Amino acid sequence: MAALVRLETRLSRLREEYFLKNRSVDEDRKIVYKAAVKIQSWFRGCRVRAYLRYLNKMAISIQKWWRGYQSRRYFRKMIKTAYFIMKMNFYNEMAVRIQKRWRGYYVRKYTHNYYALKKYLEAISLNNEIVRNELQEYAEMNEKKKKKKDLEKKEKEKKYKARKMHYLLSTEQIAGIYNSPFRKFPDPMELLLRQSKPLSHRQQQPKSPFTYDLYDWPTCKRPPAFPTGEPLPPIGRQKPQGPFRDAAEVLRQRYKPLEPTLRVAASISSPLEKAREEMKREEWRKCIHDNEFLPFSSYHKNEKYELSIHASEKIGKETYGIKHFREVQPNKWIAGKV
Amino acid sequence: MAVRADLSPARLKISFLQTYLCSETERSARRGHSVGTPREDTPRGHPAAAVRCGGTRRLLSAGAVIGAAAPRYRRARAVGGRQLRGDRRGTPPAVPPPRAPALRSPTNTFTVHRAGEKSRVPAPSGRFSRGIKGEGVISLLRPLLLDVVPTIQQTAALALGRLAYFNDDLAEAVVKEDILPQLVCSLSEQNRFYKKAAAFVLRAVGKHSPQLAQAIVECGALEALVICLEDFDPGVKEGAAWALGYIARHNSELSQAVVDAGAVPLLVLCIQEPEIALKRIAASTLSDISKHSPELAQTVVDAGAIAYLAQMILNPDAKLKCQVLSALSQIAKHSVDLAELVVEAEIFPVVLTCMKDSDEYVKKNGATLIREIAKHSPELSQFIVNAGGVAAVIDCIGSCKGTVRLPGIMMLGYVAAHSENLSMAVIVSKGIPPLCTCLLEEHEDHIKAAAAWALGQIGRHTPEHARAVAETNVLGTLLSMYMDIRSSEDLQLKAKRALKNILQKCTYLPALEPLLHDAPPNIMKHIVGQFSKVLPHDSKARRLFVTSGGLKKVQEIKAEPGSLLQEYINTINNCYPEEVVRYYSPGYSEMLLERVENYQPVL
Numbered sequence: 055m056a057a058l059v060r061l062e063t064r065l066s067r068l069r070e071e072y073f074l075k076n077r078s079v080d081e082d083r084k085i086v087y088k089a090a091v092k093i094q095s096w097f098r099g100c101r102v103r104a105y106l107r108y109l110n111k112m113a114i115s116i117q118k119w120w121r122g123y124q125s126r127r128y129f130r131k132m133i134k135t136a137y138f139i140m141k142m143n144f145y146n147e148m149a150v151r152i153q154k155r156w157r158g159y160y161v162r163k164y165t166h167n168y169y170a171l172k173k174y175l176e177a178i179s180l181n182n183e184i185v186r187n188e189l190q191e192y193a194e195m196n197e198k199k200k201k202k203k204d205l206e207k208k209e210k211e212k213k214y215k216a217r218k219m220h221y222l223l224s225t226e227q228i229a230g231i232y233n234s235p236f237r238k239f240p241d242p243m244e245l246l247l248r249q250s251k252p253l254s255h256r257q258q259q260p261k262s263p264f265t266y267d268l269y270d271w272p273t274c275k276r277p278p279a280f281p282t283g284e285p286l287p288p289i290g291r292q293k294p295q296g297p298f299r300d301a302a303e304v305l306r307q308r309y310k311p312l313e314p315t316l317r318v319a320a321s322i323s324s325p326l327e328k329a330r331e332e333m334k335r336e337e338w339r340k341c342i343h344d345n346e347f348l349p350f351s352s353y354h355k356n357e358k359y360e361l362s363i364h365a366s367e368k369i370g371k372e373t374y375g376i377k378h379f380r381e382v383q384p385n386k387w388i389a390g391k392v
Numbered sequence: 393m394a395v396r397a398d399l400s401p402a403r404l405k406i407s408f409l410q411t412y413l414c415s416e417t418e419r420s421a422r423r424g425h426s427v428g429t430p431r432e433d434t435p436r437g438h439p440a441a442a443v444r445c446g447g448t449r450r451l452l453s454a455g456a457v458i459g460a461a462a463p464r465y466r467r468a469r470a471v472g473g474r475q476l477r478g479d480r481r482g483t484p485p486a487v488p489p490p491r492a493p494a495l496r497s498p499t500n501t502f503t504v505h506r507a508g509e510k511s512r513v514p515a516p517s518g519r520f521s522r523g524i525k526g527e528g529v530i531s532l533l534r535p536l537l538l539d540v541v542p543t544i545q546q547t548a549a550l551a552l553g554r555l556a557y558f559n560d561d562l563a564e565a566v567v568k569e570d571i572l573p574q575l576v577c578s579l580s581e582q583n584r585f586y587k588k589a590a591a592f593v594l595r596a597v598g599k600h601s602p603q604l605a606q607a608i609v610e611c612g613a614l615e616a617l618v619i620c621l622e623d624f625d626p627g628v629k630e631g632a633a634w635a636l637g638y639i640a641r642h643n644s645e646l647s648q649a650v651v652d653a654g655a656v657p658l659l660v661l662c663i664q665e666p667e668i669a670l671k672r673i674a675a676s677t678l679s680d681i682s683k684h685s686p687e688l689a690q691t692v693v694d695a696g697a698i699a700y701l702a703q704m705i706l707n708p709d710a711k712l713k714c715q716v717l718s719a720l721s722q723i724a725k726h727s728v729d730l731a732e733l734v735v736e737a738e739i740f741p742v743v744l745t746c747m748k749d750s751d752e753y754v755k756k757n758g759a760t761l762i763r764e765i766a767k768h769s770p771e772l773s774q775f776i777v778n779a780g781g782v783a784a785v786i787d788c789i790g791s792c793k794g795t796v797r798l799p800g801i802m803m804l805g806y807v808a809a810h811s812e813n814l815s816m817a818v819i820v821s822k823g824i825p826p827l828c829t830c831l832l833e834e835h836e837d838h839i840k841a842a843a844a845w846a847l848g849q850i851g852r853h854t855p856e857h858a859r860a861v862a863e864t865n866v867l868g869t870l871l872s873m874y875m876d877i878r879s880s881e882d883l884q885l886k887a888k889r890a891l892k893n894i895l896q897k898c899t900y901l902p903a904l905e906p907l908l909h910d911a912p913p914n915i916m917k918h919i920v921g922q923f924s925k926v927l928p929h930d931s932k933a934r935r936l937f938v939t940s941g942g943l944k945k946v947q948e949i950k951a952e953p954g955s956l957l958q959e960y961i962n963t964i965n966n967c968y969p970e971e972v973v974r975y976y977s978p979g980y981s982e983m984l985l986e987r988v989e990n991y992q993p994v995l
Contacts, residue, residue, distance in 0.1 A: 171813060175820045178777060182821050185744060185780030186787060193748040200750075306540050311583065 213250060216243065220252040529555070530565045537574060542586065549575070549589035557596035563604055566597055572611045579616040584625040591620060591631030595638050602642035609639065609646060614653035621658040626667045633662055633670070637677030644684035651681060651688060656695045663700045671704065672712045679719035686726035693723060693733055702737035710751035717746060717757035725764040731772060735765060740776070744784040755788050756796045763803035770810035777814060782807065782821045789826045797830060798839055805846030812853035819850060819860045828866045831873075841883040844870055848890025855899045862903035867891065871907055871915065888915075895919060899926050901933055908945045917957050920946065924963040934967055943968065944976045 064071075162168070224230030224244065232244035323331070348354065374380075536548035552571065556563040566572070575590045582590075594613055598605040608614075613635075620632035636655050640647040655677075662674035678697055682689040697719075704716045724734040739761075746758035762781055766773045776782065782804070789800040804823055808815040818824075824847070831843045847870070851861035861867075873879050874887040895918040898904060907919055923942070927934050937943055946964055951957035965973050974980060 171816070174813075175816060178782075178817050179820050181778070181780050182783035185741070185783050189744060189748045189784060189787065192745050193750075196748075196750065302540055309542060 212246065214253075216246040216250040217253040220247060220250060223247045530562065530569050530571070534569055534571055534574075537571065537578075542583065545578075545582070546585045546589050549586065549593055553589060553592035553596045555596075556593060557599070560600035560604070563597045563600050566593070567604060567607045572597070572608060572613065576611055576613045576616045579613075580619060584623065584628050587620055587623065587625075587628045588631045591617065591628070591635045595631070595635035598635060598639040599641075602646065605639045605642050605646050609649050614639075614650060614655070618653045618655050618658060621655065621662065626665060626670045629662055629665070630667075630670045630673050633659060633673045633677050637673065637680045640677065641680040644688065647681045647684050647688050651691050656681065656692055656697075660695045660697045660700060663697065663704070668707075668709050668712055671707075672709075672715050675701065675704070675712065675715035675719050679715060679722045682719065683722040683725075686730065689723045689726050689730055693730065698723065698734060698737045702734075702739050702742075705739060705742050705746065710749065710754050713746060713749065713754045714751070714757050717743075717754065717761050721757065721761040721764045724761065728768040728772070731765045731768045734761075735772065735775065740779040740781065744779070744781060747784040747788040752792060752796045755792060756799060759785055759788055759796075759799035759803060763799045763806060766803050767806040770814065773807045773810050773814050777807065777817045782818055782823065786821055786823050786826055789830065794834075795836065795839065797834075798842055801827065801830060801839070801842045801846050805842065805849045808846065809849040812857065815850050815853050815857055819857065824850065824861060824864055824866075828864050828869070831866065831869055837880040837883045840873065841880070841886040844873065844883065844886045844890045848886070848893045851890075852893035852897060855897050858894050858898035859900040859903075861894055862898050862900045865903065867894065867898075867903055868906055870894075871911060874915075875910070875912065891915060892918060895922060898922055901926060901936070905937075905940055905942055908942055913957070916949065917960070920949070920957060920960040920964070924960040927964055927967045938968070938972065938976075943972070947973070947977045 222230050222232065224233040224240075229235055230244060230247070232241035232247065234241075321328070530552070533548050533552050536544055537552075539545050539548070552566060556566050572594075575593055579587055579590050594608055594617065598608050617632045617636055620628050621636075623629055623632075636650050636659075640650040659674045659678055663671055663678070665671065665674075678692055678701075682692045701716050701720055704712060707713060707716075720734055720739070724731040743758055743761060746754050749755055749758075762776060762785060766776050766781075785800045785803055789797050789804075792800075804818055804827065808818045808823075827843050827847055827850075831840055831847070834840050834843070847861055847866060851858045870887045870891045874884050874891060876884075879887070892915070895904075895915070899922060901923070904919055904922060907915070911919055923937070923946070927937060943964070946961055949957070949961065951961060
C-alpha cells in the first residue's frame with residue numbers, strides 16, 4: 055500500500071508529469087525535427103552533388119570528344135587550304151614567268167618593234183627626201199615659168215615700142231638714131247625696127263572719164279556702160295517753147311526698164327520643136343559625105359580608082375599646096391616686113 | 393556765164409551737191425587752214441556755181457570721187473607721207489592753187505575729178521569726213537538715192553558706200569538716217585550696177601562693228617543679198633558675197649543669221665564659177681562663216697564645199713589659194729571628224745606644194761591648215777608624217793621669217809606632242825635646227841615662246857629625244873631666255889617648262905655641264921638630279937665631270953639639308969673618294985694654308 059500511496063501522490067503529479075513530459079517532448083520535437091531535416095538535407099545534397107559530379111564528368115567527356123573531332127576536321131581543312139594556296143602560288147609564279155616572256159616577246163615584236171621603228175624612220179627620211187626634191191622641182195618650175203612670162207612680157211613691150219617708133223628707121227640718106235655711121239654694126243633696136251610692121255593709126259575712142267569711178271571693182275574689166283545712150287541735156291538750157299512734155303517725164307519713160315511678158319520672153323518654138331531642129335542641125339553638121347554605107351567589101355570590088363587631082367593633072371605637079379598657098383605670097387610683097 | 397534761174401529740181405539738187413563738194417575739196421585741199429573766202433562761206437543756195445561747171449554726170453562723179461579721195465589718201469598714207477609734200481607722180485592740178493578763188497575756174501570739177509582718178513590725193517580723210525559729217529552729207533545724198541535718173545542713184549549709192557567704208561561714224565550715220573531699208577528694197581528691183589553699189593554700201597556699213605552688222609540684218613538685208621547671189625552677173629554676186637562675208641565675220645550669231653538666210657549653198661555654187669575674183673570672195677565668206685563654231689562648219693561641209701575647195705588648191709592664183717586654205721583650216725580646226733573629212737578630200741600631198749609657193753601668205757595659210765589637222769589626234773599626225781608633210785613644213789620654216797613661221801612651228805610641236813615615235817620622226821626629218829635658229833633669230837616673243845614649247849614637246853619623251861635636242865646646244869639659249877627679265881611672262885613660262893621637260897630626261901652630260909654654272913635653284917635641282925643618276929654608273933663621265941670643274945661647282949651649291957637637292961649632291965659626292973671631294977670643297981685652299989700656318993715643324 056505504501057506503493058500505492060506513493061503512486062497516488064505521484065498521480066496528482068502524473069498528469070502534470072505526463073503533460074510536461076509530452077510537452078518537453080514537443081518542445082524538443084521542433085529541434086529534433088530540424089536536426090533531422092538538416093541531416094537529411096545534407097545527405098540528400100551529397101547524393102545530388104555526387105550525381106551532378108557524375109553528370110559533369112560525363113558531359114565533359116562528351117564535349118571533349120566532340121571538340122577534338124571538330125578541331126581535327128578544321129585542321130584538316132586548314133591543311134587543305136594551305137596546300138591549295140601553296141599550289142596556286144606556285145602556279146602563279148610559273149604563269150608569271152610565262153607571261154613575262156610572252157609579253158616581252160610580243161611587245162618587242164609588235165608594239166614597240168625596235169627594228170620596225172628604225173626602218174620606219176629610215177623610210178620617213180627617204181620619203182622626206184623625195185618630197186623635198188619634188189617640191190624643189192616644183193618651185194623651180196614655177197620660177198622658170200614666172201621668168202619666162204616676164205621675159206615674154208618684156209619682149210612684147212619691146213616689139214610694141216618698135217612698132218610705135220617705126221619712123222626712127224634709118225633710110226638710105228638719113229641714118230637713124232640707132233644706126234649711127236660710127237658704129238660697127240647697127241643697134242639691136244635698129245634690127246627690131248626693120249622687122250616690125252608699123253602700128254596703124256587707130257582712132258582712140260574718147261573714154262568717158264566717169265567710168266574710172268567704178269574701176270575699183272575687182273571684176274570690172276571694162277567700164278560699165280550706163281544705160282544712158284546720149285548725154286543728158288546741159289543744165290541751164292532754156293525750157294523749150296511749145297507743147298513739149300516735161301523733161302523728167304520723158305527721161306523716166308525713156309529709161310523705163312523692159313518688162314517683157316512671159317510670151318515675149320519665151321522663145322517661139324516649143325521645146326519639142328527646138329529639139330527637132332537641134333537634131334537636124336546635128337545631122338547637117340556631122341554629115342561628112344553622102345555615100346551610102348555598103349555592108350560588105352564585095353560591094354566595093356568593081357570600083358574604079360579615081361586619081362587625085364595631083365596625080366591626074368597632065369601638065370605637071372600642082373604647085374598649089376606645095377609651092378604656094380592662096381593666102382600668103384611673100385615674094386609678092388613690097389616690103390619684107392612681118 | 394549768166395545765172396540761169398530756171399533750173400529744174402534735179403539740176404538744183406545736183407548743183408547744191410556739186411558746189412558743196414567742190415568747196416569741201418577746196419577746204420580740205422588747203423589742209424584745214426580755215427581760209428574763208430566769201431564764196432566758201434555760203435556753199436548752199438548758190439546756183440551760180442552750177443553754171444561754172446558743166447555736166448551733171450561729172451558733178452556726181454565728183455561726189456563719188458571725193459569719196460574715192462579718202463581711200464587713196466589712206467593708201468598713200470600707208471605708203472609713207474610723201475603725198476602731202478610735193479612728190480606726186482603725175483598729179484595734174486589736183487590741188488587748185490590757193491590763190492585762185494574756189495569756184496571761178498571752169499576747170500574746177502575737172503581738177504577735182506582728175507584728182508580722184510589719178511593721184512594720191514592729199515585729202516586728209518579724217519578731218520575731211522568729219523567736216524562732211526558735220527554738214528550732213530548723208531542727208532544730202534539720201535534723196536539722190538531716190539532720183540529718177542538711174543545714173544544718179546548709182547553714183548549716190550557709190551558715194552555713200554565709199555564714205556561709209558573708211559569711217560565708222562559715217563557708217564552709223566548711214567544706219568541712223570534709215571537709208572538701209574531703202575537700199576534693201578531697191579536691191580531686188582534695180583539693175584546690176586545699182587545692185588553692185590548697194591551691196592558695196594552694205595559691206596561698208598557692216599564691216600565696222602557687230603552692232604552695225606546687226607542693224608543690217610535687222611532691216612532684212614540678208615534675204616535681198618541672198619537673192620543677189622543668184623543673179624547672173626558675176627560682179628553682183630561678188631558684191632553680195634563680200635557683204636555677207638563682212639557681216640558673218642563678227643560673231644557666231646551673225647554667222648548663224650547668214651546661214652539661216654540660205655546663203656551657204658549659193659556660195660558653194662559661186663565657188664564653182666569661172667571668175668577668179670568671185671571664187672576668192674566666196675571662199676573668204678565661207679571661211680568667215682565656218683570659223684565661229686563646229687555647227688556652222690558642219691553646215692558648210694554639208695553643202696559640199698570641201699570638194700570644191702580642195703580642187704581649187706591647184707589654182708595658180710595666189711590670193712585665191714590663200715582664201716581657200718584659210719577656209720579649209722577654219723573648217724578643220726573644230727573637231728576630229730571635220731578634220732578627217734577635210735583630209736579625205738585628198739588634199740595631201742597637193743597642199744605641200746603650197747608650202748613652196750612664192751607668196752608668203754599662201755605658205756602661212758598652208759601651214760595653218762596642216763597644223764589644224766595635225767593637232768587633233770595621233771592618227772592624223774601620223775598620216776601627215778607619212779605623206780611627207782613634216783619635211784615640207786620644216787623647209788617652209790627655214791625659208792620664211794617672222795610671223796609667217798608661227799603656224800609651222802606650232803605644227804611641229806603638236807605632232808611631236810602626240811607620241812614619241814612621231815617626235816622621233818620629227819627629229820629624223822631634221823626638224824630641230826630650224827627651231828633653234830628660230831629661237832635665236834626671231835625678235836617677237838610669241839614666236840620664240842612657240843619655238844621653245846615645240847622643242848620641249850620634242851625632247852620630253854625619252855633620253856634619246858632629249859639628247860637629240862640637247863646636242864644642238866639649245867638648252868643654254870632656253871635658260872638665258874628664262875632668266876632674261878625682258879622676256880614676256882609667256883616666254884619665260886614656256887622656256888622654263890621646256891627646259892624642265894627636257895632636263896628630266898636628258899642624260900647627255902656635255903650639254904648639261906654649261907648649265908651648272910648659271911642655273912637658278914629650281915632648275916639646278918633637275919640638272920644635279922640627272923648627274924646623280926648618270927655618274928654612279930659611268931667612270932669616264934665621272935672623270936670628265938671632275939676635270940671640267942663640275943664637281944667644284946656642285947660643292948659650291950648650298951642646299952638645305954634634307955631637300956632633294958642635298959640628296960642628289962650626296963649621291964654625287966658618294967661617287968668620289970673623300971679626298972677628292974674635300975679637295976674641291978670651297979675654302980679648302982684656305983684650310984690648307986691654315987694648317988701650314990699652324991704646323992710646328994719637327995726639327
